[in-house]
Amino acid sequence: MKKKRDRLENLKNDWFMLRLIWKFTPGLLIWELIFGVLEGLNNSVQVLFIKVFYDYINNNASFITALGGIAGIFAFIVIFQIIKQYYYNVTRRCKRQVLEYRMHTELFEISKSIPISSYDDTEFYDNFVWSVSQSDTRAVGLMETLSAIILSSTSFITIVTLFFSISPALSLAAVAASILSLFIQKASAKIQLQSALETTPKNRKISYYERIYSLPDTAKEVRISHVNELIWDKHRETLEQIREVEEKYLKKNCINVMAGKILTSAVEPFIYIILLYQIMISNTVSISGLAVALSSFWALRWCLQDIVDKLVKLPEHGIYIKKLRAFMEYTVSSPEDAMVPEPFESLTLQNVSFGYAVNKPVLRHIDFSIKRGEKIALVGYNGAGKTTLIKLLLHLYDPVEGKILYNGMDIRKYACRSYQSRFGVVLQDFQIFATSIAENVLRDSYDGEEKASIIKALELCTFSDRLKNLPRGIQTGLTKEFDDTGINLSGGEAQKLAIARVLVRPYDIIIMDEPSSAMDPVAEYEINKNVQAFAQEKTVITISHRLSTTRDVDRIYVLENGEIVECGAHIELMRMNGKYAEMFRVQAKKYQEAAAPPVSE
């Protein structure tokens, strides 16, 4: 019962996909179905021709008549092929490309509106990844299946009619034998599916182990340590497990396979027995009937087999399409009357608590506020919750408890995108995109208009020297992803570029999470100086391990285990002689011990 409902559900998913295809490329869908019919007719005509030809011979028709028949079928094939080849090689390919493009664009739009916290939901994320990476092939697959069903059904009907006209008994027997073999196949497919289910996770392991060798990231480690032996052992172990599973299910399936094979090949002698009986003893079939009966028998076999294969595929498509549907129907409650935020005045956290998982709080009872023009710093150990706090401020996540107020208003009341656009952010794990430097800085499409501000921003980030050596300047492509003249930035250079992003446009608030961890000291020093000068009027929130970079801010918040343990200006905190002072001294110690007194300039 439940199975039936599942199947129905899967077919509904197929229907969902068809509607989507209809929405994006109705022409493609129509053509695919028309071609199903055309191909089916083509097959039927070919079988029919055989009958007509043998009839000519049987009835001793004139040679010219026969030649006419042959010429007719040839003309038919030529016309059919002209349409077919053009469609398959040009029209279909282009339309599929269009379908893929439109489908992806729609998925991208949806994905952007989904909060980032959903990415932590494994099920959602799987659906999402699947939808983006596989849905187009599945859409094409579904159409092919449908088209094939139509093809086979069309052929089936014509051939059965033909066959029945020659030998009704045999045609019924043939249909019966085919149906029997289908049942056997069904049983066998079920076992194969179980086997596949059991081997899939193991195969995933295998491909992970093999990927380790072929990925540049891990290639170095494989060379300099003995980890390859370890991976090697695991690889073998997993392969052995797969072998056991396969053997187990093949054993289970053995009877079905046997029966299926016997039914397929042993049926031919039986057909001969019946046909010969009808020709020699009962005289109900002519010798020309023998040839036509045999060829239609095989054609029938093939059609029915194909129909069933494809019918099984339909719900199978549905299982996968479910992921797409789940993703597209994933709704996020966003306020109807979202407001556009006013220019920044203040940001306040009231008793905010947060955790990615239940019972694993990352932030606890955070109270915190920042006003326009203030510079503040968040410092603390790894895992103290600094980056998470930033993510909450940016409304990438919602607090579990407490409120975040922007200009005194809960941030959930604002339209998410326009709220976020108030902030210029350097994330700790910022990304470089495979496009020009200009667009990487703008993070928007570049049409030459903002050239001056891009160059200025890069200059502030001490990127100018590098820029000077690039013949194409800010139009230089980044990464070698698909631009062979593109350049790869080092970690420090990438960070400079990331900082330029927040300087290029006038943001109300600048947030920088470990912005200079990969930079050399000189660059770090200069950029710090430049950013300070640039952001004099602005509100700045910095996260840093290097306490030297944050000592001049208005207020420092020290986080520990998700709580704010100290807060105040550098001097106050040093006087307090608590956590901050301890951290600062540890860091400063080496410099103070080792440094000659600074040369005053």
Added chain:
Amino acid sequence: MKKKNKESFLKALSNNFYMLRLLWKACPWKILYTTLITVLDTLLGLVNLYFLRYAVNIAQTGGNYFDAVKFLCILFLIYVVYHIVTSCVDVKLQPYFTYTIHRKMKTMSLKKMAECELFCYEDPEYYNTYTRAMAECSGRVDAVFNSSITVINAGISLVGSGILACLIDPLVLIFAFFPFLVNKIRKKKNYLSFDLDQSKTSAERKKQYTVRTFYLRDYAAELRLSNISKVILRQYKEAADEIIRIYRSKGVRLAFWELLIIVASTFLSHSLLFAYAAWQTLGTKRMLYGDCLVLINTVARVSASIDTLNASIAQMYSHSLYINNLRQFMEYQQGIREDMEAPSAKAGDISLKHVSFKYHGEHNEYILKDISLRIREGEKIAIVGHNGAGKTTLIKLLLRLYDPSEGVIELNGRDIKKYRLSTYHDLFATVLQDYRHFSMTVKENVLLRRPQDDDDPIVIDALQKSGLYNRVRQMPSGIHTVLDREFDNEGEILSGGQNQKLAISHVYAKDCPVVILDEPSSALDPIAEYEMYENMIKACRNRTMILISHRLSSATLADRIYLLENGRILESGNHKELMDKNGEYAKLFRIQAENYIKGGDDT
């Protein structure tokens, strides 16, 4: 022209044979068994065809019906026995084949990949052609084998049905061999189709990149916080348009040639045959009615076999292109190879003599220029300098991930190329800058080798020293907990700092004379960083230590500091000497120290 064709055919043949030889080496039984089954299957098929003639004959001449039934029953029994035997054998054999082939082929290809120069990974073109060829080699070997089996199958079927057709009218064989004429056009089509695929690779790559950008978690925050998605969608659109343009221009030509193939072969082997048969039976009335029937069936089978033969030969051509890459790679003498005869490396002084380095290729500039330095056993040295000064490259040379372009690196006065590579690597414990852990247990990640049962104390000790043990202890299975969610939904995920500590643990767990640390503390907080260096110095009391760092505070611990700039050593000496010298190092140090010194005054 003809000669060239022959050559390319021979080349394709030899490439396919190469692959089959690999398969033979991996699993000869697969080849023997599958060939046997194929031959038997084809023969049974021919019996069927022969039977058609027999049936028509007795129907026409009015033979004994029961003789035919007897014959058919025997045939039926043969089928039954044959299928029972093969099904039972398959249960055992097929999983064994899959296992053996996968295992053996991968042993070969992965070993080769582990050996090949790192350069292969860093050059995208090289990476795409060769590394991919290696990665897909076990899938390809199956395809090659299947094509070969199809060739055998079609060959037998061709000979069998050819003989049958000859018995009736030898002349008709002409029709069967007409498809050969179509071959030339088919080659042109194959080329066009290959060309079409090739010309859209770069656009496909672009498309895949944009798609990836949209779903990978790494990019999610950036996409939301900026308008970069506009740029990415534009790139997607460009790529899609490009692909459509290619289909429009090249697809039409492809369609034309494909049409030509079908029309030509239909006319030659279908229309002409039927016309001939009609002429013989209806025109000249020389042929018997039953013979005409069998003839058409048989010739259909002959030309079907020829078609299959042609198609699989074309397949073998396309395999050949891939195999070529694979073969070149397999036969390529690597720059860095394990020489099993070479002596093992032992701890000692390491010296670089006038070492320069640049990547292969004409346009590449020197990354390191004329570096000479000597690291005595047990010495602690620090390498400092700006981004891109060549620090990490120096480490790669020391680890023999690359060989220097000029100059030599010596260990105990002997070129490091003259040592057995694995024993040389055993001398080092390394924390790489871009360290990635593996989706395995904590213990395995710390050891990075085959674990033993009595390794647990070593692992725990190492984790304690790196400061990660508190975290690991809280994991559900302690040091046996699997990291990452790659294939364990309960797997633990480490933060950047924890990941770095894990890498550092490996140094504590490996008993070796030299420790190399490349920016080991970039993700650590100040306290963790301080403790890390304290512990590391303690642990390395009797070991050589090479440290790369931006933070000059950590460099002060070193016996000797090398300041690199633009690939050259600018200054060297211990901290005090360099400060006294008041050069570049002193300047760098003061900039970094400035804020701390001020801080010191406050207290």
